[in-house]
Amino acid sequence: MISDEALMLEFQRGSREAFEEIFARYREPLYGFFKRRLASKDRAEDLAQETFLAVIRAAVRYEPRALVKTYLYGIGLKLLSAERRRLSGNEPQLNDEYDSAQDGPSEEVLWVRQALEKLDAGEREILMLREYEQLNYAEIAELLRLPVNTVRSRLFRSRMALKRFLEPKQEAKTKLRSGIAGGEVQS
Amino acid sequence: MSKGNHPIEQEELMAYLDGELATNRAVAAAAHLEHCAECQELAADLRKLSQEMMAWEVEEAEVSGISTEMVKALDHRKRGPKKRTVGGGWSWRMLFTPRRIAWTGGVGIIGLLVIAIAMPNLRTRYDFNATGLAPTKQHAESVYLQGDSRPVPPPPSMPKLSAYDSHSRLRTNGSNMAKIAPGIVGNSDAARSSGGAEGSVGDEIDSSERTLDLPTVPMIARVAALTLTTKEFNKTRASLEEILKRHNGYMGELKVTAPADSGRALTATLRIPAAQLDSALTELKKLGRVEDESQGGEEVTQQYVDLEARLVNEKHTEQRLTDILRQRTGKLQDVLKVELEIDRVRGEIEQMQAEKKELSKRVAFATLNTMVKEEYFAKLQGTPPSTGSRFRNAAVDGYNTVVEGLISVGLFLLSAGPSLLLWAAILFFPVRWALKRVRKANLPQRHGGTEEEQAK
Numbered sequence: 001m002i003s004d005e006a007l008m009l010e011f012q013r014g015s016r017e018a019f020e021e022i023f024a025r026y027r028e029p030l031y032g033f034f035k036r037r038l039a040s041k042d043r044a045e046d047l048a049q050e051t052f053l054a055v056i057r058a059a060v061r062y063e064p065r066a067l068v069k070t071y072l073y074g075i076g077l078k079l080l081s082a083e084r085r086r087l088s089g090n091e092p093q094l095n096d097e098y099d100s101a102q103d104g105p106s107e108e109v110l111w112v113r114q115a116l117e118k119l120d121a122g123e124r125e126i127l128m129l130r131e132y133e134q135l136n137y138a139e140i141a142e143l144l145r146l147p148v149n150t151v152r153s154r155l156f157r158s159r160m161a162l163k164r165f166l167e168p169k170q171e172a173k174t175k176l177r178s179g180i181a182g183g184e185v186q187s
Numbered sequence: 188m189s190k191g192n193h194p195i196e197q198e199e200l201m202a203y204l205d206g207e208l209a210t211n212r213a214v215a216a217a218a219h220l221e222h223c224a225e226c227q228e229l230a231a232d233l234r235k236l237s238q239e240m241m242a243w244e245v246e247e248a249e250v251s252g253i254s255t256e257m258v259k260a261l262d263h264r265k266r267g268p269k270k271r272t273v274g275g276g277w278s279w280r281m282l283f284t285p286r287r288i289a290w291t292g293g294v295g296i297i298g299l300l301v302i303a304i305a306m307p308n309l310r311t312r313y314d315f316n317a318t319g320l321a322p323t324k325q326h327a328e329s330v331y332l333q334g335d336s337r338p339v340p341p342p343p344s345m346p347k348l349s350a351y352d353s354h355s356r357l358r359t360n361g362s363n364m365a366k367i368a369p370g371i372v373g374n375s376d377a378a379r380s381s382g383g384a385e386g387s388v389g390d391e392i393d394s395s396e397r398t399l400d401l402p403t404v405p406m407i408a409r410v411a412a413l414t415l416t417t418k419e420f421n422k423t424r425a426s427l428e429e430i431l432k433r434h435n436g437y438m439g440e441l442k443v444t445a446p447a448d449s450g451r452a453l454t455a456t457l458r459i460p461a462a463q464l465d466s467a468l469t470e471l472k473k474l475g476r477v478e479d480e481s482q483g484g485e486e487v488t489q490q491y492v493d494l495e496a497r498l499v500n501e502k503h504t505e506q507r508l509t510d511i512l513r514q515r516t517g518k519l520q521d522v523l524k525v526e527l528e529i530d531r532v533r534g535e536i537e538q539m540q541a542e543k544k545e546l547s548k549r550v551a552f553a554t555l556n557t558m559v560k561e562e563y564f565a566k567l568q569g570t571p572p573s574t575g576s577r578f579r580n581a582a583v584d585g586y587n588t589v590v591e592g593l594i595s596v597g598l599f600l601l602s603a604g605p606s607l608l609l610w611a612a613i614l615f616f617p618v619r620w621a622l623k624r625v626r627k628a629n630l631p632q633r634h635g636g637t638e639e640e641q642a643k
Binding site: 002003004005006009010013014016019020023027028031032035036041044045048049052053056057059064106108109111112113127130131132134136137152153155156159162163166 | 198207232236237239240254256403404464469
């Protein structure tokens with residue numbers, strides 16, 4: 001068992017097994033990364049594959065200065081940015097496709113996604129990288145080329161904003177419950 | 188939340204919950220969080236927020252394997268270098284591109300410069316003057332450079348990184364040997380200079396010992412630290428051991444403390460295969476609330492390469508000394524000196540081998556310093572003792588107090604008694620005299636006072 005960085009260096013020297021191991025480790029996380037940011041499941045899969053294609057093509061230039069994890073998400077962010085430019089503002093809402101999907105997401109998930117949609121794009125990205133990709137502050141700072149303190153303050157702001165956006169859900173739930181309880185009592 | 192009321196800011200509290208706060212601030216945050224209801228509420232909100240976000244799970248990707256495009260790219264990448272080397276006219280064209288010619292010329296010039304600089308150094312350094320029978324400098328140099336069946340032992344075929352070092356070390360060792368046992372070494376050199384089978388001592392050394400086992404990837408010794416707080420200490424400990432087992436790690440050190448007035452604490456040094464450190468950390472972080480987390484790494488490649496080069500040199504020296512001892516005869520004193528030198532070299536080899544092993548182990552297994560603290564809940568005291576027991580205890584305490592008091596008085600008298608007696612003896616007569624004087628002085632006044640009163 002060797003580290004991601006060592007695997008990458010082995011792949012750089014031509015080991016296909018090393019690449020397959022990296023692929024196995026990061027296939028699902030990268031797919032999740034794109035899936036949460038794009039409406040189309042197919043595009044998410046395509047972009048995850050394109051990330052690995054980019055890794056294959058750029059392997060010669062890889063230098064073990066950064067973690068493979070941040071290297072991959074860095075490529076992912078660039079691909080995502082290109083994809084968004086391509087869609088040029090016509091990107092459907094995150095939950096559009098789910099509405100037509102066979103098994104739609106739960107109410108909880110919809111609330112979370114709608115609340116995330118309302119966040120500022122930069123702050124949302126930081127929050128998602130922290131919560132879903134489990135990157136630490138320094139890794140996020142390196143990825144987005146921001147000072148660590150900026151990452152921390154933006155993360156805090158986005159969390160507080162998300163909390164505010166999610167609060168109506170709690171109130172609605174409480175009201176619904178109290179309404180049902182009242183109805184039962186009256187009946 | 189103003190900073191006047193709270194020693195830590197909200198952002199810091201968030202960073203603390205994320206395990207991103209510096210240790211000194213984290214300690215302050217933990218202490219403050221214990222008794223600040225407002226901050227506890229914020230912490231609960233942040234945790235809840237994370238939980239709510241984690242409700243958004245992504246289903247697995249449908250395409251699970253490597254796509255055909257990637258396979259093609261991988262094949263293309265593999266075939267790429269071969270194409271350049273195979274082929275007739277095409278390869279010739281490639282060979283004589285201006286860029287390649289410039290590179291080749293540049294490398295050639297640099298090579299010539301290096302040889303020109305190194306040549307005088309080799310001339311002056313290759314010094315064999317232990318005895319009058321030693322070869323001349325010119326002869327030794329030509330033998331050294333030509334690399335034929337030479338009587339002089341060649342320098343080991345080290346990589347360019349440490350070739351010079353190896354050579355200089357051998358030379359130094361050689362001169363040391365000459366100092367230690369001039370008879371033996373001198374004879375040996377003389378024999379070598381005269382050629383023949385005895386002169387090829389160095390050639391008998393196993394060539395495998397001369398090649399360096401250089402690392403192909405950067406060697407990084409990783410170290411991480413994690414502090415967790417948990418409510419279920421026993422369960423967390425079992426999970427920790429299970430995670431450790433699953434990741435093929437082992438426990439270097441373990442310490443569990445259970446003080447009466449606080450929660451239990453487990454301090455462990457875990458050794459986990461470096462490649463599995465990240466995944467193990469992720470799993471461990473789920474066992475409780477992360478109070479502190481840190482990661483670091485030390486690159487030991489250079490250290491390893493140096494060690495390896497020194498090891499090869501020492502092995503070579505040992506072999507050479509052994510051969511000299513086996514094949515040469517000389518004065519008993521010189522033989523003993525060579526044996527002592529062999530012992531010293533052997534000791535160094537074993538020490539370096541142990542260092543190398545330890546270094547490899549540090550790289551292969553990351554060190555994870557883990558601390559698991561149990562959240563402490565104050566417990567009510569159990570059933571109070573009966574009244575009878577309390578009376579009995581009070582009586583025993585009373586008796587003990589009396590005895591202790593008597594013993595204390597006795598001890599005081601014994602320790603301070605002689606001094607008090609001495610001072611009493613010294614002060615008795617002066618004090619008595621002074622009292623008498625005072626009484627005498629007061630007596631007439633009293634009498635006078637009464638007469639005046641009588642006159643009135």
